[in-house]
Amino acid sequence: MQRKPLIAGNWKMHLTIQEAVALAKKVAASSQGLEDREVMIAPAATALAAVAEAVRTSPVVIAGQNVAWKEQGAYTGEISPLMLKDAGAKMAIIGHSERRHIFGEDNGMINQRLIGALTHGIIPILCIGETLDEREEGLTWEVLREQVRGGLEGVSGEQAADVVLAYEPVWAIGTGKTASREQAQEAHQFIRGLIEELYQKKLAEQMRILYGGSVKPDNVDDLMRMPDVDGALVGGAALEADSFDRIIHFS
Ligand code: 13P
Numbered sequence: 001m002q003r004k005p006l007i008a009g010n011w012k013m014h015l016t017i018q019e020a021v022a023l024a025k026k027v028a029a030s031s032q033g034l035e036d037r038e039v040m041i042a043p044a045a046t047a048l049a050a051v052a053e054a055v056r057t058s059p060v061v062i063a064g065q066n067v068a069w070k071e072q073g074a075y076t077g078e079i080s081p082l083m084l085k086d087a088g089a090k091m092a093i094i095g096h097s098e099r100r101h102i103f104g105e106d107n108g109m110i111n112q113r114l115i116g117a118l119t120h121g122i123i124p125i126l127c128i129g130e131t132l133d134e135r136e137e138g139l140t141w142e143v144l145r146e147q148v149r150g151g152l153e154g155v156s157g158e159q160a161a162d163v164v165l166a167y168e169p170v171w172a173i174g175t176g177k178t179a180s181r182e183q184a185q186e187a188h189q190f191i192r193g194l195i196e197e198l199y200q201k202k203l204a205e206q207m208r209i210l211y212g213g214s215v216k217p218d219n220v221d222d223l224m225r226m227p228d229v230d231g232a233l234v235g236g237a238a239l240e241a242d243s244f245d246r247i248i249h250f251s
Contacts, residue, residue, distance in 0.1 A: 003208050005224065006164065006231035007248050008040040008125065009238025010065065010093060010212075020047035021054045026241035028058035030248050037231075039248055041238070042093055045079055052088025063091035063125065066099060069116030081120035091123040093233075095151055097170045101131075107150025114151055118159045125164045125210070125233065126151045128191070132171035141190060148194045157199045165209045166233045167191060172213025174235060181222045181229075184211045188228035217246035224250045 015023065020043045031039040042063040043051045052062045064087075068078035084092060094117065095110035110126070117124040128147035130140045144167075152160060167187050172179050179187070188209045196204035211223050212233030223229050232250075237243040 003230045005037040006208055008233045010042045010235050014239055017047045017050050021050050024051040024054045028055040028060050030245040031058055031060050048087040062089045064089045065093050067092040067113055067117050069112040081116050081122050092117050094124045095127045097129055110151050111153045123162050125166050127166045127168050129168040129170050166212050168212035176214050178214040178219050181226050184223055184229055185226040192228055217243050220247045220250040
């Protein structure tokens with residue numbers, strides 16, 4: 001089963017519009033002609049439209065860093081799936097650990113966001129991952145099970161075919177402490193098993209599972225060599241054109 005690798009940059013709360021456009025143009029140049037892998041970037045909301053315009057003639061896909069479940073209305077601070085599409089985004093990161101742990105988003109809310117995205121043809125990247133305490137207490141599998149089941153509650157097999165998952169152990173995000181390739185593989189294999197339980201083997205084999213958490217030029221090749229690692233969700237190293245270029249060109 002061939003799953004096309006996806007290298008995704010999450011720019012988080014960084015870059016002015018001007019800086020974002022300049023970096024996006026470099027990413028577009030890096031991605032020109034690549035057919036065996038996909039490249040995505042998720043700029044801050046303020047830069048979405050300008051970045052989408054800057055990469056319009058390249059294969060780079062644009063994503064929102066989150067998405068609301070309603071089309072419009074009194075939801076101060078939120079961005080609707082229609083607004084994301086209007087700005088040029090085709091994907092949305094949902095349930096990032098920073099949304100879960102800093103802003104208190106739970107599996108129920110994340111599930112609503114995911115369904116909102118799917119309803120409007122936005123491809124969701126559903127992020128899951130355990131904290132260090134949870135790992136040390138032996139709760140990793142239970143947490144992942146809850147996050148996968150909760151996030152995909154009420155999602156049909158047909159809809160789930162569009163979903164991308166991202167395993168981001170919280171202890172590896174922004175810490176410089178990457179999961180070993182064996183730890184990543186073990187978690188990805190477990191997650192694929194959960195998808196098979198919830199849906200079918202075929203869908204589980206088709207679903208892309210990205211790894212995120214201190215992915216850098218010097219560890220990406222090792223991680224991407226693992227059979228169930230189908231891409232990377234990159235934070236810090238995506239903010240610098242040269243390091244992201246190296247990650248895009250993993251071997
Ligand atoms: P870092 O690559 O900076 O660890 O961030 C990972 C991440 O949270 C991507 O969504």
